Amino acid sequence: MKPYVLLNSAMTVDGKIATRDSSMKISGSADLVRVHRLRKQYDGIMVGINTVVIDNPKLTVHKIDACKEDNPVRIVVDSNARTPLDSLVLNGDARTVVVVSSGASEDAVGKLREKCEVLVCGENHVNLKEALSKLYDMGIKSILLEGGSTLNFSMFKEQLIDEVSICIGSKILGGTKSKTFVDGKGFSINECVKLELKKIEKIDENDVVLTYTTSY
Numbered sequence: 001m002k003p004y005v006l007l008n009s010a011m012t013v014d015g016k017i018a019t020r021d022s023s024m025k026i027s028g029s030a031d032l033v034r035v036h037r038l039r040k041q042y043d044g045i046m047v048g049i050n051t052v053v054i055d056n057p058k059l060t061v062h063k064i065d066a067c068k069e070d071n072p073v074r075i076v077v078d079s080n081a082r083t084p085l086d087s088l089v090l091n092g093d094a095r096t097v098v099v100v101s102s103g104a105s106e107d108a109v110g111k112l113r114e115k116c117e118v119l120v121c122g123e124n125h126v127n128l129k130e131a132l133s134k135l136y137d138m139g140i141k142s143i144l145l146e147g148g149s150t151l152n153f154s155m156f157k158e159q160l161i162d163e164v165s166i167c168i169g170s171k172i173l174g175g176t177k178s179k180t181f182v183d184g185k186g187f188s189i190n191e192c193v194k195l196e197l198k199k200i201e202k203i204d205e206n207d208v209v210l211t212y213t214t215s216y
């Protein structure tokens with residue numbers, strides 16, 4: 001069994017989810033409130049290690065009225081246990097699980113274990129199917145996936161994403177080095193993930209949220 005997974009992201013009209021150095025302010029304040037309402041409804045919130053290193057997000061519910069118990073479990077996918085020990089996901093405001101591979105150094109894993117839970121899945125790279133199955137067994141029945149684009153691709157490739165919700169912020173960023181919604185190796189047209197449009201919402205003057213279900 002695996003948790004239900006909603007991939008939520010904010011992207012510009014030209015498909016970028018970040019500038020070369022950060023993903024801040026792609027969408028407006030109405031979207032931030034929407035995302036924090038979503039966080040409150042999910043058991044877990046998952047990101048890739050690069051997002052932790054680059055954005056240093058708290059991954060808690062703090063833009064709406066909430067208490068500590070409303071925070072989902074923060075899950076970081078980090079094969080080599082390189083989550084910085086001073087990162088905000090390890091600040092104690094919520095339970096945190098770092099998913100590493102068995103190839104991660106014992107020393108790095110030991111230091112992480114002093115600050116959070118560590119789950120070992122996969123040999124040199126995190127095995128996402130195994131990770132989701134173990135997280136389900138730990139009581140995490142729903143996950144809000146919040147990027148970045150490399151993890152998004154792998155999660156689609158493993159057919160683990162059930163629903164997609166994307167806020168299109170009224171901006172153009174451009175830049176061949178700026179991350180898009182889904183990067184990785186990419187799919188051929190025959191392999192591509194097909195989406196069914198469920199909802200279109202205009203959440204403020206210029207931002208639109210599109211919601212889709214996936215089929216594989």
Ligand SMILES: NC(=O)c1ccc[n+]([C@@H]2O[C@H](COP(=O)([O-])OP(=O)(O)OC[C@H]3O[C@@H](n4cnc5c(N)ncnc54)[C@H](OP(=O)(O)O)[C@@H]3O)[C@@H](O)[C@H]2O)c1
Nearest residue numbers: 009010017018023048050051079126147148149150151154
């Ligand atoms: N606008 C938005 O909504 C939004 C949201 C989140 C992030 N972002 C932006 O996205 C950018 C980061 O994205 P990113 O693509 O560089 O990195 P990412 O997806 O955050 O993290 C990718 C890393 O996760 C680790 N990983 C472990 N197992 C994996 C697996 N099975 N599949 C995929 N990854 C696995 C890999 O590092 P190891 O091999 O070391 O484990 C991989 O390089 C940042 O610029 C951030 O600002 C934007």
